Amino acid sequence: MKKIILSGLVLLLFFACSKNDTNNSTPPTKSAGLLPLSVGNFWQYTKISYDSNNAAIDTSLDEFDIIGQITINGVTYYSEIWSTFPGNLGSFLVNLDSNTLEKYDSGVQYTFFKRTQSDSLNADSWADTVTSRCKGHNYLYAFTDTTNINGHNCLRNIVYVNDCTGFNFEQWVYYLQPGLGFVRVQHYLVKNSGTFYLQFSADLKSYHTN
Numbered sequence: 001m002k003k004i005i006l007s008g009l010v011l012l013l014f015f016a017c018s019k020n021d022t023n024n025s026t027p028p029t030k031s032a033g034l035l036p037l038s039v040g041n042f043w044q045y046t047k048i049s050y051d052s053n054n055a056a057i058d059t060s061l062d063e064f065d066i067i068g069q070i071t072i073n074g075v076t077y078y079s080e081i082w083s084t085f086p087g088n089l090g091s092f093l094v095n096l097d098s099n100t101l102e103k104y105d106s107g108v109q110y111t112f113f114k115r116t117q118s119d120s121l122n123a124d125s126w127a128d129t130v131t132s133r134c135k136g137h138n139y140l141y142a143f144t145d146t147t148n149i150n151g152h153n154c155l156r157n158i159v160y161v162n163d164c165t166g167f168n169f170e171q172w173v174y175y176l177q178p179g180l181g182f183v184r185v186q187h188y189l190v191k192n193s194g195t196f197y198l199q200f201s202a203d204l205k206s207y208h209t210n
Contacts, residue, residue, distance in 0.1 A: 028040075028069065029069065029076055030210060031076060031078065031094065031095045032095065032098075032179075033095025033096075033097070033098055033100075033101065033178075034095060034098070034099070034100070034101045034113055034115065034176060034178050034179075035093065035095065035101050035113070035176070035181055035182075036179065036180070036181060036209040036210070037066060037078040037093060037094070037095060038066060038078075038209065038210040039066055039067065039068060039069050039078070040066065040208070040210060041065070041066045041207075041208060041209045041210060042063055042064065042065045042066070042207065042208055043063065043064045043181050043182065043204060043206075043207040044061060044062070044063050044204075044205045044206045044207065045061070045062040045063070045064070045185070045202035045203060045204055045205055046059065046061065046062075046202065046203050046205045047059070047060050047061065047062040047084075047200055047201070047202040048200060048201055048202075049199065049200045050197065050198050050199060050200065050201075051197075052189075052191050052197045053197075054197060054198065061083075061205075062082065062083055062084050062202050063082070063083040064080065064081075064082050064083075064181075064182065065080065065081055065083075066078050066079070066080055066093075067079050067080065067081055070092070075094065076094070077092040077093070077094050077104065078092060078093050078094065079091070079092055080092070080093050090104075090105065090106060090107075091103065091104065091105045092104040092105075093112065096111075098115075099114065099115040099116070100113075100114055100115075101113040101114070106129055108126050108127065110124050110125075110126040110138075110140070111123050111124035111140055112140075113140075113142075113155075113157050113174060113176055114140065114142040114157060115142065115155055115178065116142040116143075116144060117144065118144070119143055119144040119145070120141055120142075120143055121141065121142045121143075122139060122140070122141055123140045123141065123142045123157070124139075124140045125137050125138060125139045125140065126138050128161055128162070128163075130161070130163070130170075133163040133164075133169060134163050134164035134165070135163070135164060136161070136162040136163040136164045136165070136166070136167075137162055138159050138160070138161050138162075139159065139160045139162065140157060140158075140159050141157065141158050141159075141160065142155075142156075142157050143155070143156045143157070143158075147175055149175055149183050149184050149203070150183065150203065150204070152175075152177045152180065152183045152204070153177060154175035154176055154177050154183050154184070155175070155176050155177075155178065156173065156174070156175055156176075157173075157174045157176070158171060158172065158173050158174075159171065159172040159173075159174075168190070169189070169190045170187075170188065170189055170190070171187070171188040171196060172185070172186070172187055172188075173185070173186040173187075173188070180207070180209075181204070181207060181209070182204070183203070183204045184201065184202065184203050184204065185201070185202045186198060186200070186201045186202075187199045187200050187201075
């Protein structure tokens with residue numbers, strides 16, 4: 001999929017439109033697809049954090065909210081925010097089609113989640129913005145197998161985060177039930193030994209969708 005680098009002017013337009021929408025200049029809409037997108041939708045998660053020895057060290061509540069919408073060239077985009085990352089306001093989602101959830105983040109457009117017919121498919125890649133290591137790329141892989149999580153039949157995608165040397169030091173695993181939302185999100189970090197450990201796991205606790 002072709003990457004689109006949004007200019008600062010377009011990003012300013014995003015924010016300006018979002019502000020206008022809060023004043024009801026554009027009626028709220030719904031978007032059907034992998035993720036129910038509608039202003040006011042939210043998902044709450046029980047988040048358990050672990051140390052590098054796999055011991056649980058903290059339990060907290062995390063929340064994912066759809067907080068606004070904008071329309072550009074007839075396409076409606078939805079502003080989203082995780083309570084874990086309250087400063088990340090320049091992020092927008094759209095159901096590109098019934099199988100593809102796309103995201104604009106930090107001026108970059110990429111596939112955020114994909115349902116595929118080919119197993120272990122490299123669905124997309126995009127430049128990483130990490131500061132702890134030399135900047136590399138993210139690689140999204142989609143899998144055809146399904147996983148039952150707390151009674152939900154979920155698709156699975158994994159994002160491998162590599163630094164500029166190609167070393168994979170971070171992984172994100174997303175489990176999504178189409179039409180419901182993300183049921184589990186896991187984050188893995190690499191240890192000095194080169195093996196990964198689960199840094200946190202967030203499981204769906206409750207949700208509200210229009």
